[in-house]
Amino acid sequence: MSSITPHLRIGSISDLLRRNWSRGYRYSISGFAGFLFFEAILFTGLRLLTTGSILFIDIGAAxxxxxxxxxxxEYWTFGKRVSSDAAGKLLVKRIVAFQGVNAAGNAIIIGIQILLLSYLALEPLIGTLIASVAATPVDYYLSSVFVWKVGI
Known part of the structure; x- marks a missing residue:
């Protein structure tokens, strides 16, 4: 298995996606499913509560x-392609690592969403969509390296 280097270089994310288009595609579809789940919780939470509770709703949704x-x-994108080092980790440890990798992205997404809501009165569901698009390639790279430890 090739060495895993967690250093970002200019163009490395686009190179990664070109070399791993199938995995990148599956990762994007999985992320979109997670995004839809996020949006469903956000939609429901905003209908049951108010925008005054948006941070609480966002954290639960994220x-x-x-x-x-x-x-x-875990089961569709990486499946049997997980490195032996990552496979040795317990599933719970990979979940925690994935939540950690995504925490920074989610913080940025939620921050942008709240700014767009506060200053432009933009619907939170749309603000989340706008902010999420930028986070996907970075999340894919970091998850590949730190969670599933696959060669990139």
Whole structure:
């Protein structure tokens, strides 16, 4: 298995996606499913509560949506391609690692969403979509390296 280097270089994310288009595609679909789950929780939470509770709703939605994306990635995207080092980890440790990798992205997404809501009165569901698009390639790279430890 090739050496895993967690250093970002200019163009490395686009090179990664070109070399791993099938896995990148599956990762994107899994992330989109997690995003839809996030949006469903956000939609429901905003209808039951108010925008004054948006941070609380966002945190619950982010953790839940990330968990859905993890499960799809674990069994569909990476499956048997997981390195022996990552396979030796307990599933719970990989879940925690994936939540950790996605925590920074989710913090940025939630921050942008709240700014767009506060200053532009943009619907939170749309703000989440806008912010999520930028986070996907970075999340894919970091998850490949730190969670499933596959060669890139």
């Amino acid at each position: 953790v839940s949506g990330t968990f859905v994306a993890f499960l799809l990635n």
